[in-house]
Every structure is written in structure tokens, then in C-alpha cells.
Amino acid sequence: MHFRTRAIHVGNDPCPETGAVVRPIHVASTFMQLEAGKWRDFDYSRSGNPTRSSFQETVANLEGGAGGLAFASGMAATHCVTSMLNAGDHILAGSDIYGGTYRLLHHITSRAGIETTLADSTHLDAFAEAIRPNTKLVWIESPGNPRMTITEIAACAEMAHKAGALLGVDSTFATPVLTRPVELGADIVMHSATKYIGGHSDLMGGVLVAASKELYDQLYFVANATGAIMGPFEAFLCARGLKTLELRVREQCRTALQLAEWLVDHPKVACVRYPGLATHPGHAIAARQMEGGFGAMMSFDVDGSFEDAKRVVESTKLFHLAVSLGAVESLIEQPASMSHASYDAADRAKHGITDGMIRLSVGLEAFEDLRDDLAQALAD
Numbered sequence: 474m475h476f477r478t479r480a481i482h483v484g485n486d487p488c489p490e491t492g493a494v495v496r497p498i499h500v501a502s503t504f505m506q507l508e509a510g511k512w513r514d515f516d517y518s519r520s521g522n523p524t525r526s527s528f529q530e531t532v533a534n535l536e537g538g539a540g541g542l543a544f545a546s547g548m549a550a551t552h553c554v555t556s557m558l559n560a561g562d563h564i565l566a567g568s569d570i571y572g573g574t575y576r577l578l579h580h581i582t583s584r585a586g587i588e589t590t591l592a593d594s595t596h597l598d599a600f601a602e603a604i605r606p607n608t609k610l611v612w613i614e615s616p617g618n619p620r621m622t623i624t625e626i627a628a629c630a631e632m633a634h635k636a637g638a639l640l641g642v643d644s645t646f647a648t649p650v651l652t653r654p655v656e657l658g659a660d661i662v663m664h665s666a667t668k669y670i671g672g673h674s675d676l677m678g679g680v681l682v683a684a685s686k687e688l689y690d691q692l693y694f695v696a697n698a699t700g701a702i703m704g705p706f707e708a709f710l711c712a713r714g715l716k717t718l719e720l721r722v723r724e725q726c727r728t729a730l731q732l733a734e735w736l737v738d739h740p741k742v743a744c745v746r747y748p749g750l751a752t753h754p755g756h757a758i759a760a761r762q763m764e765g766g767f768g769a770m771m772s773f774d775v776d777g778s779f780e781d782a783k784r785v786v787e788s789t790k791l792f793h794l795a796v797s798l799g800a801v802e803s804l805i806e807q808p809a810s811m812s813h814a815s816y817d818a819a820d821r822a823k824h825g826i827t828d829g830m831i832r833l834s835v836g837l838e839a840f841e842d843l844r845d846d847l848a849q850a851l852a853d
């Protein structure tokens with residue numbers, strides 16, 4: 474079956490008792506057993522909950538993995554992965570990773586005696602050189618944030634496996650509609666479900682999909698032991714979000730490409746970073762590993778100062794001035810003062826985050842309205 478059919482039908486059988494075509498939200502924390510010591514499918518909602526299970530089954534199927542686990546947030550999902558490691562292990566991560574992941578690896582995971590090195594995952598030779606004998610996890614993001622860098626997942630999987638490490642991919646920007654890392658050799662896929670999976674800026678959630686049953690079991694052990702699981706209401710919203718994910722993402726990609734092409738020609742725009750543009754350094758790889766679209770995230774630099782960019786992000790009327798991404802409403806932000814403000818100036822420079830940079834999350838509004846909104850903001 475096709476992706477969009479599975480998104481609607483897998484894990485979503487009608488309720489066997491009532492025939493309701495939408496399953497009820499199971500809020501029970503505990504489940505009555507028939508005999509002492511003989512367990513039914515569910516016993517306690519941290520360990521397993523029918524609403525969460527249903528969402529996990531759908532998302533694992535869409536990613537082509539052996540099993541899925543849903544968490545309270547994307548960071549809780551990533552933390553579950555790092556919690557599988559032991560003191561003395563090493564993590565190699567791409568330099569364009571999400572700021573919260575950077576903080577987790579450098580300030581929390583490090584406390585357990587696990588060291589992290591960052592290296593440029595877009596240059597595979599340099600990235601491979603940063604592998605150590607004790608590297609147990611390689612962690613990448615593609616497209617990366619906020620420069621929209623593209624990392625070749627299949628090559629990273631080969632590199633990690635040769636070194637005896639697992640490859641984890643934060644695929645939040647790509648969504649399973651555009652990229653399925655497990656098919657490219659990744660061991661673990663992570664999503665901030667807060668973004669495209671939820672898709673409406675109304676929930677926090679995270680997901681892991683494991684490529685094998687063994688890895689799923691190891692992750693499940695950590696998830697159950699540490700308890701940062703997704704609640705049933707969020708699981709219901711995420712399962713609902715998946716049903717329209719393909720339609721939303723395809724349309725958002727289409728509008729994003731139109732906006733990127735329009736911005737390229739704008740006299741006040743110095744450069745546009747969007748993997749769908751032939752001028753983007755990662756375009757050829759993106760065209761291979763992203764199917765039917767290049768995502769709906771982009772960044773561009775205004776030809777001007779920090780203050781000029783600040784004025785633009787504060788002048789849009791449809792694009793809301795906010796961090797986060799992936800929802801039906803378009804968002805605009807200035808990385809230097811918002812999403813990446815915690816980096817010091819030297820770190821921002823090292824990561825290519827310029828003062829004039831503006832990041833867009835393109836939503837589902839009409840292209841013409843979004844274009845006109847950016848035009849008036851840039852004209853001020």
C-alpha cells in the first residue's frame with residue numbers, strides 16, 4: 474500500500490466493540506488482569522498504552538522500521554538513545570545539530586562519562602576522521618539547522634557500521650514523507666513530533682523508530698525504565714496528524730520552493746539556503762535521498778545588518794515571529810537572536826550563523842499571500 478493509505482489505515486483499525494472508525498483515547502493508567510501473574514496486552518500505561526501503541530505502530534510502518542516509541546518531547550526521545558550508552562563511550566555528531574541536542578550531549582550525557590565530538594557531516598572524509606575506537610553512536614540531521622546543510626545518510630550509515638557504531642538520524646525536518654533513513658541504512662530515526670507529525674503547533678512529542686527488533690527492545694527497556702513517555706491525548710493528536718502528513722508536507726514543499734525561487738531574485742536578499750535550489754551545495758544528494766520535495770524549511774540572508782534582519786522578522790503579518798516549525802501556519806525567526814541566541818558570537822560564526830540570517834517555516838497558506846507578506850516586510 475502507498476504511504477498515504479498506510480498513514481490512515483495501519484494501526485487504526487476501527488474499535489472492535491463499537492465499530493467507531495476512530496479509536497477511543499485510552500486514559501487509564503492501569504489495566505485489570507484476569508489472573509494474578511498472567512498479563513493481558515497492557516498492564517500499566519508507562520509500559521504500554523493502547524492509544525500510544527496505535528500511533529507507534531503507524532509511525533514505525535511509515536518509516537519502514539521494526540518498532541516505534543513515543544515520548545513526551547523530541548528531547549526525551551533523543552535522551553532515550555543517549556541513555557543506551559555507557560561511561561567511556563564516544564558520540565560523533567554532525568556540527569549542524571539542533572541546539573537542544575547540542576546542550577543534551579555537552580551538558581547532560583557528558584555527566585555519565587560519555588564524550589561527544591562535533592564534526593562537519595557534509596564532508597564525509599573529515600567526518601570519518603573524527604570516529605574513534607570507542608565511538609558507539611553517530612548522530613546526524615539532514616537537512617541541518619539553520620543552514621539547511623545536507624548530509625548523505627547512506628554513506629554515514631556505512632561509515633558508522635564499519636566502526637561498529639549505530640547511526641541515529643534526527644529526521645524532523647525531512648519527515649518520513651521525504652526521507653526514510655532506515656531504508657538508507659540508519660539504525661534509529663528520531664522525530665520531534667512537535668513539528669510536522671503533530672503539524673498544528675498544539676502538542677509536544679517525540680518519536681523513535683528502530684530498524685531492528687533487538688534495538689527496539691533495548692530502547693523500550695530505557696523508555697520504560699526512565700518514563701518520559703507520550704501521554705494518550707498527544708498520541709491521539711499525533712496519530713491524527715499522520716493521516717494528513719503527506720498532503721501537508723507535499724503542499725508545504727511546493728510553496729517553499731516557489732518562495733525560495735522568488736527570494737533568490739529579490740534585490741534585498743543576499744543569499745537563499747534551500748536544498749531544492751540547484752545552487753545549494755547539497756542539492757544533488759538531497760535530490761537522491763529526499764523523495765518528491767526538499768522540505769519546507771529555508772533560511773536567507775538580508776543584504777544588511779543584524780538590525781535590518783530583526784526589522785524584517787518583526788514586520789511580517791502572516792508569518793508569526795516564533796521558533797519551532799512544521800505547522801500549518803508559517804513562522805519566521807532570526808537565528809542569531811532567537812533559536813541560536815545561546816551560542817556565543819564566535820560559535821555562531823563557526824557554525825555559519827550570520828547576523829542577517831532569517832529562517833522560515835513555510836506553512837499551508839497560499840504562496841501569493843506569503844510572498845506578498847515577505848515583500849512588504851522586506852520593503853520597509
Ligand SMILES: *Cc1c(COP(=O)(O)O)cnc(C)c1O
Binds near residue numbers: 546643667
Ligand atoms: C524541535 C526539534 C528537536 C527537539 O524536539 P522537542 O519536541 O522540542 O523536544 C530536535 N530536533 C530538531 C531538528 C527539532 O527541530
